[in-house]
Amino acid sequence: MPTELLRMIQSARPIFADRAAVLRDLEQVLSSGKLMLGEYLQRFEEAFARSIGCRYAIGVNSCTTALEITLRYLEVEGAEVVLPTNTFIATMTACLNAGAKPRLTDIHPDSLCLDAENLSRALTDRTKAVILVHLGGGISPDLAEIQALCGRRGIALIEDCAHAQGASYSGARAGALGWAGCFSFYPTKIMTTGSGGMITTNDEGLNRFARSVRIHGRGNEAEGETDQIERLGNDWFLDEVRSVLGLHQLSHLEANLRTRRTLAQRYRELLAPAQGVKPVSFADGCEPSYYKFMVLGEPSLPLSSLRQALWERHQIEAETLYLPPCHLQPVYRRLFGGKEGTFPVAESVLKRQICLPLHAGMTSEDLQYVVSGFETELQQGRKR
């Protein structure tokens, strides 16, 4: 096999553009001996809040924790929280951890996101929160209706921004489109701290609560009431080492997003002639972060089934967001009796979805290699 065919294209890859500066700051942290709740976390939080356009950003150890904290603040125990079925299981786990009943919904077949119609069907008088997942870095075209629906019924709108760092809608950034935003810095995400997360909000009450529960429920650290345990919490804070990584990753975010958007545009051009496949498109006014490049096949083309061949024959990592969807995951079936046929749109459309690799370390040659491998497997798929 010619060597260029052996290049391995990962679905996601973290990029550290300024290692010397990162190492200098890490050295500073190590020699200071202050590994938690210090200068770097504060700087990272301030810069993060500015980048989103909100008053508060609170650094925690994961997006799952960020979601759990926002839900605990709402006292969702025994109440319902609505979320789409095609999300990473962590969105649902956070609801369960906070004592809520997750109420899954079907999705819109074009955006693959929660839409206003499915949402209004799922709302009950027990609904306390809705989690809007910005799948693949795109934002539901029904955002305005969803915001209005939640506003009218006094339901908190939480954004799961794990995929959507840097995405925006009508100029406002993901993380500032609802009552609270929850971000992930897991290694595959747009920016990473190894693992980590952030809560964004304008709500002073949530800000104080999150700062307290992330360090075992201590009194507000800014006021120095550190010996008073006011509520139950955990060691959920983002430490100084990871805050250094976060601060540097954030300073390269705009360049990272520009590269992703350029690559996505190139994918669109190269895939335009391909028969029966269509990149997922976004509403006017939505600027996606392109966490993933999502493509849908026509009904006879179950693109998700090409993933294995792409990997085995071309070493191209591709994914589906998310297959199986939450209601068909073994754990959900066991806990809640999830069954096939409950959410027919998600069940059929996700089999037709594939996410081609997209990250800021990819070159246009990598991208061309992906498209040619994809087209080869499409032809094979059509013959089968």
Ligand SMILES: Cc1ncc(COP(=O)(O)O)c(C=O)c1O
């Ligand atoms: C949509 C979504 N929500 C939540 C999470 C959880 O993020 P974390 O691993 O930071 O807890 C992920 C992580 O992959 C995700 O993709």
